[in-house]
Amino acid sequence: MGQSQLAAFVTALSAAADQSDPVEAPALTGLREALRGRLPAAQLEPLTATALTAAVRTDMPRLPFLYAGDLGPALRDRLASRLRSDIRRGLTDPDAPPLGRPLALLRIAEALGVDHADLLPELTSRAARAVFADPEAAASIDELRSTLSGSPSVRNAVVDRLDALAAEDPAAGSRVLAALPLEVDRFTAPHLLLCSLPVPEGDRVAAVEGLLRAGGLSPMTAPDALGTAARRVWPEAPPTGDEARRLLAATGSDTHRTACTLPLLLRAAFEARPDDREAGPLATDLLNSFAPDLTPRDRAALDLLLYTDRLGTPAEGTEWVRHLTAHTSAAAPLPDTLRTRAERALAHRLLAGDADDIAELSDLARSGDPALLAAYAEVAAEDPTVQRLRTDPAYAAARFRDWSSHPGATPAWDETRLTLLTTVLRPVVRTLPAEEVRQIEHLLAAHRSTLAEEFRAANQGRLTRLTRGLTTRGRRRGTQS
Numbered sequence: 001m002g003q004s005q006l007a008a009f010v011t012a013l014s015a016a017a018d019q020s021d022p023v024e025a026p027a028l029t030g031l032r033e034a035l036r037g038r039l040p041a042a043q044l045e046p047l048t049a050t051a052l053t054a055a056v057r058t059d060m061p062r063l064p065f066l067y068a069g070d071l072g073p074a075l076r077d078r079l080a081s082r083l084r085s086d087i088r089r090g091l092t093d094p095d096a097p098p099l100g101r102p103l104a105l106l107r108i109a110e111a112l113g114v115d116h117a118d119l120l121p122e123l124t125s126r127a128a129r130a131v132f133a134d135p136e137a138a139a140s141i142d143e144l145r146s147t148l149s150g151s152p153s154v155r156n157a158v159v160d161r162l163d164a165l166a167a168e169d170p171a172a173g174s175r176v177l178a179a180l181p182l183e184v185d186r187f188t189a190p191h192l193l194l195c196s197l198p199v200p201e202g203d204r205v206a207a208v209e210g211l212l213r214a215g216g217l218s219p220m221t222a223p224d225a226l227g228t229a230a231r232r233v234w235p236e237a238p239p240t241g242d243e244a245r246r247l248l249a250a251t252g253s254d255t256h257r258t259a260c261t262l263p264l265l266l267r268a269a270f271e272a273r274p275d276d277r278e279a280g281p282l283a284t285d286l287l288n289s290f291a292p293d294l295t296p297r298d299r300a301a302l303d304l305l306l307y308t309d310r311l312g313t314p315a316e317g318t319e320w321v322r323h324l325t326a327h328t329s330a331a332a333p334l335p336d337t338l339r340t341r342a343e344r345a346l347a348h349r350l351l352a353g354d355a356d357d358i359a360e361l362s363d364l365a366r367s368g369d370p371a372l373l374a375a376y377a378e379v380a381a382e383d384p385t386v387q388r389l390r391t392d393p394a395y396a397a398a399r400f401r402d403w404s405s406h407p408g409a410t411p412a413w414d415e416t417r418l419t420l421l422t423t424v425l426r427p428v429v430r431t432l433p434a435e436e437v438r439q440i441e442h443l444l445a446a447h448r449s450t451l452a453e454e455f456r457a458a459n460q461g462r463l464t465r466l467t468r469g470l471t472t473r474g475r476r477r478g479t480q481s
Contacts, residue, residue: 045075052079056086056108063104065146066111080112087112091119098126103143106154120157128161132172135179148180156188163189167224170195170232186216191228193217199232205246207233219251223258226251230261237271241278244268245285253289262290266298269305270335274344280309300330301338308342311349320346321363321372343375351379353388353395361402365417368410377416381424389428393436397443400425400455421458429459 048070055063071079090096090105102123109116116123131138138144148155159182166173166189173195176182184192193215200210211229212219219226230247239247244265248256256262265286272279283302287294294302304327310316317323324346328334350361364372379385380399389396403417403425429437437459445452 045071049075049079052108053083056083056090056105063101063108066108071111076112080114083108083112084114087114088116088119091116091123098123098130099138099141099144101143103127103147103154107147107151110151110153120154124154124157125161128158128165131158131162131176131180132165132169135172135176139179148182159184159189159192163191166191166195167228170228171235174232186222190215190217190222190225194225194228194232204233204239205243205250208247209250219255219259223251223255224260226255226259227261227264230259230264234264238264238267241268241272241276241280241282245278245282248285248289257290257293262286262293266301269338270301271337272305272341274341279341280306283309297331300327301334303327304331304334304342305338308345311345312352316349318359319363320349320360321367321369324372325367325369339371340375343372344379346372347376347379350376351385351399353398358405362406362409365406365409365413368412370412373412373416377420380420386424386428389425390432393439394443396425396429396432397440397447400440400444400458401447401451404451404454404458426459426461 048064048066051064052066054060087105087109091102091109093102096102106116106123108114127144131144148158162173162176162182163184166176170191173192177184177192177196182189182192184196186193194211194217197211197214200207200214208226208229211232212225215225217225217229238244247261248265256265265282269279269282269286272282283305287299287302287306304324307323307327311320324342328339328342331338346364350357350364364376367373389399400421403420405417406413408414429440432440441452441455444455
């Protein structure tokens, strides 16, 4: 078939084609691609217009690609008018995969001059979120690759939104850059740039400064970049108390406020290890530096941390259980790490062995608080406590006095103290030399004449009076039933 005959065939086929037939749309597009190069663009125009119309008006996922010169100005304007509503509807189709057909329609909108600027923010936002969700899968989608390479305005909009997402999740930003060939710089995409750089090793506070310096960024001129750098250095566990204090001191609270790093600093305080001695001073720093920014719950949690650190110091005051419970209620829901730190701090304080803690132990017994009693029992059974029971007769006597006191105060306390008497203290005492056991008995007799007798009975497996509260309640429940 000669060129003139081929051109006539294309014109006739284009006129006869049903441009809304979903079966014809792929065939028309395939024929148009097959004839490219065999016919001049002007003679191929009718088929290009017909294939394009059919593809836009059906659900065909792979749309024709328009090359420069494929359509003359007059036909381009007619197609823009004819397909405007279909194109705009497709750009906002919530059911269409955001990295497929909508991006192809976007290229067509640009080629035809169909107005779409008002739809671009939502379209590029959806595309960026899809890229972030699965960068590897996104990198294999032709429409995305061709859009990023062939449409500077759309590419810039997508990168801008990817940059904003990278500020919230730098680890995902690093995965995006590993999957997609995006060129970024500190002016157009500072957060993505930070995601592309290796994190310096060594001191982690210095690593934040080094990362910013490598990106040509300053926390003073680009404070939001500080947050991204910090999240890259601490992607999972927060800084230690010392690191958080140094990070805060390096730039001051105003920079951290703009960088939105307060949540990271709060996590450093709330999730600090029990042996982190800088957690309390960090709480003071945060209360002093961010007073207007703290929620009532955050403020209460910081107050709890400070109160926990005061136990065992001259500032501890009295009524520890009541104060701890009040702080905990005000800070609810309490981070698990902080709750454990507070409960164990109270347990350590009550087990320290000071003679003036009897009233505080009474408050614990009468509270019946399961979590506080569980922490108390846990610390009492740990090696440091057991070792002290073995080596300090006065300490062993004091713990027997404590664990035999307040019978019947609450069921939870009775269960806790009897467990400690039988599973912690009794096994220790049975390994002690007879002279040390007599020393414990002497100390108990000096406290109360019958206490030594109860101690001897308990070590022989007879708790007698010590279980009276439990048995009385058991008989009472049995009568009621």
